[in-house]
Amino acid sequence: MRLHKLEKWWLILGVSALIMFLVVLGFGAFYMGTHPQSHGLTIDPNNIEANEAFQKENLGLTKVDTDHYIVNVVASAFNYDLGVDEDGNSVNHIKIPKGASVLFQVVTTDVIHGFNIAGTNVNMMVEPGYVSSMEVQMNKVGEFTLLCNEYCGVGHHMMFTTVEVYE
Amino acid sequence: MALANLLTFEEISTDPIKITKKDSKLYLSFIYVAIISLFLGGLMGLLQVLVRTGEFTLPFGIGYYQILTFHGVVLALVLTTFFIIGFQFALMGKTVGISEKQRKSAWLAFWVMTIGTSLTAVTILIGKANVLYTFYAPLKAHPLFYIGLALVVVGTWIAAIVNWRQLFVWKKQNSNQNSPLLAFMVTINMIMWVIASLGVAVAVLVQFIPWSLGYAETINVLLSRTLFWYFGHPLVYFWLLPAYMAWYAIIPKIIGGKLFSDSLARLSFILFLFFSIPVGFHHQLTEPGIDPTWKFIQVVLTFMVIIPSLMTAFSMFATFEITGRKKGYLGLFSWFKNLPWHDVRFFAPFVGMLAFIPGGIGGIINASHQMNTLVHNTIWVTGHFHLTVATTVLLTFFGIAYWLIPHLTGRKLTRKIHRLGIYQTVVWAIGMTIMSGAMHIQGLLGGPRRSSYSEYGGSEQAVEWGAYQMAQAVGGTILFIGILLMVYIFIHLAFIAPEGKEEFPIAEIEDYAPITPKWMENWKLWIGITIALILFAYTIPVIDIIQNSPPGSPPFDAIIGN
DSSP, X not given: OOOOHHHHHHXXXXXXXXXXXXXXXXXXXXXXXXXXXXXXXXXXXXXXXXXXXXSGGGOEEEEEETTEEEEEEEEETTEXXXXXXXXXXXXXXXXXXXXXXXXXXXXXXSSOEEXXXXXXXXEEEEOTTBOEEEEXXXXXXXXXXEEOOSOOSTTGGGOEEEEEEEO | OHHHHHHHHHHHHHSOOOOOHHHHHHHHHHHHHHHHHHHHHHHHHHHHHHHTTTSOOOSTTOOXXXXXXXXIIIIIIXXXXXXXXXXXXXXXXXXXXXXXXHHHHHHHXXXXXXXXXXXXXXXXXXXSOOSTTTTOTTBOOOHHHHHHHHXXXXXXXXXXXXXXXXXXXXXXXXXTSOOOHHHHHHHHHHHHHHHHHHHHHHIIIIIIHHHHHTSSSOBOHHHHHHHHHHHHHHHHHHHHHHHHHHHHHTHHHHTTOOBSOHHHHHHHHHHHHHHSSTTGGGGSTTOTTXXXXXXXXXHHHHHHTHHHHHHHHHXXXXXXXXXXXXXXXXXXXXXXXXXOTTOHHHHHHHHHHHHHHHHHHHHHHHTSTTTHHXXXXXXXXXXXXXXXXXXXXXXXXXXXXXXXXXXXXXXXXOHHHHHHHHHHHHHHHHHHHHHHHHHHHHHHTTXXXXXXXXXXXXXXXXXXHHHHHHHHHHHHHHHHHHHHHHHHHHHIIIIISOBOOOOOOOOOBOTTSOOOXXXXXXXXXXXXHHHHHHHHHHHHHHHHHHHTOOOOBOOBOGXXXX
16 A cells, blocks of 8 residues: 655654653653552452551541651541541641652542642542552642542542642 | 546536435435434433432432433434435435436335334333343343334445445446545445444344344343444444545535545544444453453554544645645635635534534544543543544534535525524534533533433532533523524425525546556455455454353343343
8 A cells, every 4th residue: 555755754753742751751661660649459348447547546648757657538428537636526628848758649439539639649449449549749839629539429529628838 | 548537526526416306305315304303302402400409309200210221212323314215325326326226225225214213213212122222131122122123224234235336337338437536435434334243233123123032041241342343433433434435525615626636535534433343342342351461452452443534634724725725825824714614614613613622532532542541431421422423523514414405405504594504503603612511520520421310429520520511501591592403404495495506516536636546446456355354353362251151140130220
């Protein structure tokens, strides 16, 4: 089959651009290790407390080291459980210092939920039977809305909480 | 040998098969369902953008997610599928003919699809299936929702078998010739569709129906999502390829030119068959349970499918330029200025082609391994597919309707309707630029898709999103005016326009175009390569998903209001 000369050039140019782009993506993924979250860690959705991270007292923000934090969250329709404060009230606002590295670990007890800190790179699907986790550095100061971005039922748009990154 | 081949094609294209009244009735029936879907689905779209301004509440206790489900199912699945099947039957009838028996089977396809659609639509309307058009487990809709969807798919399979039979019969009578280009394209599209829809059929028949009826206690959520997206991406090419058929083989005739290269057109369709199916993971990039290496492999395969689109873009503009120069417009861009902009049969699809440039770029971003994280499930994605399917594909379908409907009804596309069509296209382009543009920006700012109006506790971010939601309401309202115009045009062309003749434009091949090689119709080879690619992309990850699966999920229906 014969290709037009200009068409050959057009395809060579286009395909090289695609390959270059894929090389950049591949470099990021396999050399820098920036894959989207995929740890394949399973959990029984009816017994999430079998995993220590999701026992009642371990939910929410925990400082593990200077500038290292873990946030454990249990999602369910239509709420993110971030544990309770000293007075026994549920937490719906967490504060993280700027530049801290934070490991988010999330599970669901019912249907699929989204876990997106809007305006940041934290964006995960949370599916029954799996632990979703992602480690990020919070470098932007401000108040961010953590919200559910996968439809989970009639109260889906009421499912949110806030994350504050302070100087 | 080569010369003989060329002559026979000339013969075929100058002496096309006449479409009888009985055939017209069949093709039109599919298109009528598509038009009704356009109106009802579009109305739901208007209600959605209004709700999301925060100034409007739905009456009679109708839920936002109920109309969202209706909008998605009726526009994305029903409108597209019915128009495509009707259009493809018309293409097959025109190029290879349809027999009495085939027509009967085609009617069976129509009724199975229509009954399925009605079951699903009614289930949604009475509020028993607020699961959106992706129906992700473990949200549980009424069993009739899934049964209706399964019937629609079975109906399309019957249509596919009829199409294949049509080509087979023609080939037996014309064994020394290449099949007509359009018949070849329809065959490829239906092979791709049937192989892809096997995934969703398995999910619905083996997983969803028994589980929703209570025969199975739990469902493997990740497996159901993987099977859905195995089908869900080729689905978008099932929408796009009929538009490409019109671009390659019909538009050149409308602008007074010829097809740039028959073999190139066929090659691009073969590449679409190869690379549209083994790519579903790029919809599942942010999921916890799939190995990142396999995700990356499917990202690479996804990028392969850009190549036939690049070929199509070249072919289209080559046709435009060659045609213009033949007509004597020799300046650097005068061929472009002198394209038939006043001809709506060209203008509407052309605006669609333009929308595919930002649409395609957005698609590349969505499919990119890590970049996807920024936009996944934000309203950016909604903006993306309103450019691709709701503009590129739909405007091309509108462009087809301007000649197909009057051709089938034996009426005339009058000047008045012609002019209205131009306005309609402009209205559509303006409405979509505003709505989709606002969606793209709001998505980059983190605004979620598939969500009703919410102030998110009065956060600053939500206030910022609110402005874009207002813009979407403006764009959406303009689009609804476009839908009303289109429905009026459809009705006029089908029932009111004066009697007359409209041509069924099928382009001839450029005289010096390369001869189409015989091996292009090696169906066994093409299907074999397709299956090999699918097995390569899916076997190991699916075994992995099944072997390492967590406990299954019971159904949840109370939280969707059932």
